[in-house]
Amino acid sequence: MAEAKFGIRDKKGYYIPKKRVGYPPVFVWPPKPMAAAKWIISIPGYFLPWNIFYVVVGLISWFYLSPTLDAFAKPTFTLFVLLFLRNSVLVSVYFGAFHYKLYIQRNQGSEYKFNPRWPSKNTKQFLFGNQNLDNIFLTFASGVTIWTVLEMCILWFAANNFVSVIKIEDHVLYFVTMVLLIHFWRDLHFYLIHRLIHWAPLYRLAHHVHHKNTNPGPWSGLAMHPMEHLLYFSCALLYLFFPFHPAFVVITLVHAGLSPAPGHAGFERIQKENGDSCDIDGYAHYLHHKYFECNYADGILPLDRWFGTFHDGSEQSKTRLKNRLKQKSLKKIQ
Ligand SMILES: [Zn+2]
Ligand SMILES: [Zn+2]
Numbered sequence: 001m002a003e004a005k006f007g008i009r010d011k012k013g014y015y016i017p018k019k020r021v022g023y024p025p026v027f028v029w030p031p032k033p034m035a036a037a038k039w040i041i042s043i044p045g046y047f048l049p050w051n052i053f054y055v056v057v058g059l060i061s062w063f064y065l066s067p068t069l070d071a072f073a074k075p076t077f078t079l080f081v082l083l084f085l086r087n088s089v090l091v092s093v094y095f096g097a098f099h100y101k102l103y104i105q106r107n108q109g110s111e112y113k114f115n116p117r118w119p120s121k122n123t124k125q126f127l128f129g130n131q132n133l134d135n136i137f138l139t140f141a142s143g144v145t146i147w148t149v150l151e152m153c154i155l156w157f158a159a160n161n162f163v164s165v166i167k168i169e170d171h172v173l174y175f176v177t178m179v180l181l182i183h184f185w186r187d188l189h190f191y192l193i194h195r196l197i198h199w200a201p202l203y204r205l206a207h208h209v210h211h212k213n214t215n216p217g218p219w220s221g222l223a224m225h226p227m228e229h230l231l232y233f234s235c236a237l238l239y240l241f242f243p244f245h246p247a248f249v250v251i252t253l254v255h256a257g258l259s260p261a262p263g264h265a266g267f268e269r270i271q272k273e274n275g276d277s278c279d280i281d282g283y284a285h286y287l288h289h290k291y292f293e294c295n296y297a298d299g300i301l302p303l304d305r306w307f308g309t310f311h312d313g314s315e316q317s318k319t320r321l322k323n324r325l326k327q328k329s330l331k332k333i334q
Pocket of ligand 2: 194198207211288292
């Protein structure tokens with residue numbers, strides 16, 4: 001088993017990577033400027049492989065796969081359909097690629113798969129009795145719909161000059177900086193809304209839908225209640241408060257729309273044709289789906305470490321989490 005080089009299986013057959021979940025050397029004290037600079041340009045690093053990919057897909061989506069901004073001044077149903085189809089194709093291709101390789105082709109079997117079981121196909125817990133079908137339904141019926149409507153609403157403000165829109169040629173540096181900082185903003189926004197929806201009333205109302213996926217697969221990524229989709233994609237509303245370019249909105253939404261696929265794939269690594277494998281950074285968020293009350297952030301900002309909810313996959317983290325939950329329930333009783 002190639003996975004033995006990178007991890008072990010516990011008694012119940014769950015795969016545990018040897019590599020602990022960690023953060024890049026950016027927000028550390030004392031500062032490590034050289035290590036931070038090296039991480040930014042490394043692979044994997046800040047830009048590659050994921051972030052530049054989402055930025056490029058977002059740029060192509062705005063400049064080549066969208067009508068001009070004027071078309072958003074008086075939105076029509078046809079405009080909605082066109083954008084919905086564009087976003088659906090992006091999601092189908094990207095999520096579908098992970099799903100096809102890992103869950104249909106299954107060339108690597110369950111090597112590097114955290115949970116030894118495959119997605120449920122006969123359970124009342126999910127719509128149609130099928131975890132994947134339920135997730136796919138929520139992804140398109142609610143997720144892509146709300147993504148598309150939000151995109152149209154924000155660009156409607158821009159097309160009618162209710163908010164300030166920049167021209168790239170006048171603000172090249174601002175444009176490039178904002179585009180490259182989108183990942184930071186997404187991380188912070190996701191952490192904030194994720195903490196919010198773990199508040200018991202909102203959890204019961206909305207977030208429990210996402211957490212039905214204790215054994216996540218790629219299609220679990222956007223499987224959310226509509227209220228969670230609204231909060232999740234609200235990251236793009238930031239631009240109503242800054243001078244912005246429509247591409248910022250589209251890139252941010254593409255980032256939010258596509259990035260959950262690898263993080264929910266359910267595997268630590270994907271095996272290549274030549275037998276090598278590459279890490280897809282899914283363990284931190286898998287631990288959130290397994291234990292619920294840890295790793296609310298899923299990215300490069302060490303927010304969980306700062307606020308005491310970080311789980312790096314070790315036995316010590318497991319014990320800390322147990323103690324924290326014990327204290328929490330004692331407080332509730334008092
Ligand atoms: Zn999740
Ligand atoms: Zn959660």
